[in-house]
Amino acid sequence: PKLSAMAGTADTIIIVAAIVALVWGLIQFYVISSIPLKSNGDSATTSLTGASKGDTSERLIEIYTAIYTGADSFLKAEYTICSYFVIVFAAIVFVSVSAGTDWDYTRGGYTATAFVLGAITSMVSGYLGMKVAVYSNVRTTISAQKAGWTSCFNTAFRAGAVMGFALCGLGMIVLYATLMIFKGTYNSDWATLTDCITGYGLGGSCIAMFGRVGGGIYTKAADVGADLVGKVVHGIPEDDPRNPATIADNVGDNVGDVAGMGSDLFGSFAEATCAALVIGASSLNETNFDLLSLDEDPWSALLFPVAVSAVGVFVCLLCSFIATDILPVKKESDVENALKTQLISTTLVMLPAVYVLATALLPDKVSFVKVVEGTFDLTPVKAFVCVGAGVTGGLIIGLITEYYTSHSYTPVREVADSCKTGAATNMIYGIALGYKSAVIPVLILSGVVYLSFALCDLYGVALAAIGMLSNLATGLSIDVYGPVCDNAGGIAEMAELDPSVREKTDALDAAGNTTAAIGKGFAIGSAALVSLALFGAFVTRIKTLSADSSDPFFIHGVNMLEPLTFAFLIIGGMIPFWFAALTMKSVGLAAMEMVYEVERQFKEKPQLLDENATERPDYDACIQISTRASLREMVAPGAMVMFTPLLTGTFFGVNAVCGLLVGSLVASVQLAISMSNSGGAWDNAKKYIEKASPESDLQGKGSDVHKAAVVGDTVGDPFKDTSGPALNIVMKLMAVLSLVFADYFYAINDGGGVFNTA
Numbered sequence: 001p002k003l004s005a006m007a008g009t010a011d012t013i014i015i016v017a018a019i020v021a022l023v024w025g026l027i028q029f030y031v032i033s034s035i036p037l038k039s040n041g042d043s044a045t046t047s048l049t050g051a052s053k054g055d056t057s058e059r060l061i062e063i064y065t066a067i068y069t070g071a072d073s074f075l076k077a078e079y080t081i082c083s084y085f086v087i088v089f090a091a092i093v094f095v096s097v098s099a100g101t102d103w104d105y106t107r108g109g110y111t112a113t114a115f116v117l118g119a120i121t122s123m124v125s126g127y128l129g130m131k132v133a134v135y136s137n138v139r140t141t142i143s144a145q146k147a148g149w150t151s152c153f154n155t156a157f158r159a160g161a162v163m164g165f166a167l168c169g170l171g172m173i174v175l176y177a178t179l180m181i182f183k184g185t186y187n188s189d190w191a192t193l194t195d196c197i198t199g200y201g202l203g204g205s206c207i208a209m210f211g212r213v214g215g216g217i218y219t220k221a222a223d224v225g226a227d228l229v230g231k232v233v234h235g236i237p238e239d240d241p242r243n244p245a246t247i248a249d250n251v252g253d254n255v256g257d258v259a260g261m262g263s264d265l266f267g268s269f270a271e272a273t274c275a276a277l278v279i280g281a282s283s284l285n286e287t288n289f290d291l292l293s294l295d296e297d298p299w300s301a302l303l304f305p306v307a308v309s310a311v312g313v314f315v316c317l318l319c320s321f322i323a324t325d326i327l328p329v330k331k332e333s334d335v336e337n338a339l340k341t342q343l344i345s346t347t348l349v350m351l352p353a354v355y356v357l358a359t360a361l362l363p364d365k366v367s368f369v370k371v372v373e374g375t376f377d378l379t380p381v382k383a384f385v386c387v388g389a390g391v392t393g394g395l396i397i398g399l400i401t402e403y404y405t406s407h408s409y410t411p412v413r414e415v416a417d418s419c420k421t422g423a424a425t426n427m428i429y430g431i432a433l434g435y436k437s438a439v440i441p442v443l444i445l446s447g448v449v450y451l452s453f454a455l456c457d458l459y460g461v462a463l464a465a466i467g468m469l470s471n472l473a474t475g476l477s478i479d480v481y482g483p484v485c486d487n488a489g490g491i492a493e494m495a496e497l498d499p500s501v502r503e504k505t506d507a508l509d510a511a512g513n514t515t516a517a518i519g520k521g522f523a524i525g526s527a528a529l530v531s532l533a534l535f536g537a538f539v540t541r542i543k544t545l546s547a548d549s550s551d552p553f554f555i556h557g558v559n560m561l562e563p564l565t566f567a568f569l570i571i572g573g574m575i576p577f578w579f580a581a582l583t584m585k586s587v588g589l590a591a592m593e594m595v596y597e598v599e600r601q602f603k604e605k606p607q608l609l610d611e612n613a614t615e616r617p618d619y620d621a622c623i624q625i626s627t628r629a630s631l632r633e634m635v636a637p638g639a640m641v642m643f644t645p646l647l648t649g650t651f652f653g654v655n656a657v658c659g660l661l662v663g664s665l666v667a668s669v670q671l672a673i674s675m676s677n678s679g680g681a682w683d684n685a686k687k688y689i690e691k692a693s694p695e696s697d698l699q700g701k702g703s704d705v706h707k708a709a710v711v712g713d714t715v716g717d718p719f720k721d722t723s724g725p726a727l728n729i730v731m732k733l734m735a736v737l738s739l740v741f742a743d744y745f746y747a748i749n750d751g752g753g754v755f756n757t758a
Contacts, residue, residue: 010303017310021169028158035139059495064138070251070623086119100743110196118203121174125266126259129163133258137487144504153329156484164476190281201271202740205733208267214634215260216722218626219252220587225594239493244601244617248626250490257483275533276305276462283368296363304361305466311353316473319345335511346471347395358384370457372557386452386460390467393448397441401521404437405680406514407688415685423711434678458536465529479519482512517680524672527728534735535661541742558658565659572663576671580723582637587718590629645734649745653753665731672727679720682712
């Protein structure tokens with residue numbers, strides 16, 4: 001046996017990694033803030049608040065301030081609503097968990113506290129990401145005025161790194177501190193300790209749901225409205241300062257793509273960790289170690305999943321130097337390679353790092369209870385293979401996503417060609433591409449699930465999910481990079497800078513579009529594994545609760561041929577479609593309001609459309625429309641996802657919940673991948689056509705081919721930025737909610753629900 005000197009190793013790794021991540025985020029922010037806010041060619045240097053003698057610098061600051069104010073006011077309004085929700089839902093968690101555990105108020109209180117902490121961490125992560133993105137986009141525009149590509153790429157990449165590392169550091173330190181506080185009460189009862197901590201994942205996921213849906217509706221209402229009236233009807237360029245919706249569009253990039261994505265991936269990290277801790281705690285405890293005469297520290301072994309994320313921070317930090325210093329971006333073709341190298345390098349370095357960690361923290365062999373029946377032996381090598389399967393599976397899914405969404409490859413070029421015969425053929429090709437793009441990722445996911453399940457049961461699946469999220473800091477850096485470049489291009493257009501600046505930011509953004517699609521692939525893949533692991537934790541919990549009863553649950557696994565389970569399996573499969581319908585329609589309604597508002601302004605002030613218009617449109621009116629619409633429309637989809645499992649468990653019992661969770665998981669994965677990739681392909685097909693010359697087959701900007709591509713891109717916007725990415729929260733949120741309320745469900749007629757269907 002290993003020496004008990006290993007005790008405390010995991011704690012040290014986690015604390016050091018969290019501090020390093022936060023400090024590194026601060027350093028990156030300091031580097032960005034050292035870029036002065038002045039347009040090249042102006043004589044005056046200016047701070048954020050100072051005025052400049054140069055007209056261009058003044059205009060840059062004016063646009064920056066408008067975007068910042070819009071994003072800030074929206075997030076404050078959104079998080080105010082979320083805060084009220086958190087207070088009410090924390091009370092529901094407290095009462096139902098206490099009621100389900102024979103009125104154990106300590107346990108109810110701890111679960112509710114963890115829920116509130118998860119929600120607050122998620123809100124702070126989203127808000128921080130928005131602040132940094134808005135702060136960095138204008139500096140990326142300024143850097144793009146300089147010769148070469150290194151400066152502007154590094155600025156946008158560092159902006160992403162601030163978000164990536166700060167979120168990982170914050171998530172880990174809050175989770176670890178919560179665990180240590182709860183450990184004071186449940187020192188030897190680790191099963192109850194980890195059950196309480198699942199509230200942390202639930203809190204993160206609830207905020208992610210509202211952030212993703214609310215932010216997604218905001219950004220796409222503005223984007224679709226601006227595109228339809230501006231580009232299609234009046235033929236003015238994207239982000240033209242004459243378009244009233246252009247500021248709202250740029251605000252949307254920050255609240256949807258940055259704040260929403262940040263909350264989403266934080267939720268995945270929190271839930272994957274909670275699932276691994278819950279399943280692990282049943283076997284990695286003092287009693288089991290005493291029986292096996294092991295003198296290692298079971299606490300370090302229990303914390304292995306969190307330590308994997310901690311090691312990921314160090315790996316991502318080291319690999320980030322490849323993009324900024326070792327192989328800097330010197331020409332346009334380097335951009336996509338630099339971002340791809342980040343994903344590949346972190347994956348390759350992560351594998352040996354996890355092997356060393358597994359051999360250091362885990363015992364040579366420990367007996368684990370299977371979710372269904374029997375036991376298996378967990379060894380460091382098995383744990384390494386499970387995490388490794390997740391790490392490499394995530395990379396392969398990412399690269400397949402890139403193949404289907406980058407205009408460097410055939411599928412997107414085929415979509416671009418289909419625009420020659422109009423918008424209808426573009427739609428057909430794009431939808432077909434999305435469906436086809438789900439095939440390989442689903443096969444990869446199935447392979448990862450089978451391998452990890454066969455080796456380490458559902459603990460293996462939870463470890464695979466953690467593996468897929470282990471390079472989260474890099475994934476988030478790349479995700480935030482895209483919206484920052486998009487905004488930088490918008491600012492360049494609105495400030496009427498030299499066209500070469502816009503061309504440069506567009507090239508950065510095109511790579512960012514593809515890498516954002518890769519990020520969504522990671523998020524969807526990890527969400528599928530997380531929700532399967534959470535489902536396993538739910539089954540384990542119900543099995544434990546019913547072990548002493550005369551008719552225990554799930555002794556031989558979940559029986560899908562049980563009439564009620566199968567009926568709810570079909571209902572579960574319908575949930576993602578209902579959710580997608582609600583969110584798509586919300587974007588449509590908000591976009592219609594936006595179109596009417598933009599047209600009203602053009603009719604009342606036709607001079608706005610003049611080539612060199614001196615009058616500015618009313619940007620605020622459009623910002624207000626997006627804000628009101630998104631806050632109003634985010635409630636129904638969020639409530640539907642949260643109350644479906646709650647009501648199912650309350651009235652129909654645990655068998656119905658099992659069917660519901662499996663059905664929604666299976667359908668969500670396919671729909672999320674196809675919607676995200678269709679949207680990404682339409683967007684990049686449009687960009688590919690825009691790069692073409694007027695003499696070529698594709699006829700370039702402003703042509704009928706381009707207009708057909710814009711229609712596809714407009715339909716694809718809610719596909720890839722609202723409904724698609726939010727579906728991964730649907731599967732995670734339903735599963736983690738069921739796990740938190742498992743005791744409550746079982747307390748009602750021994751798991752039979754109000755209608756006593758068991």
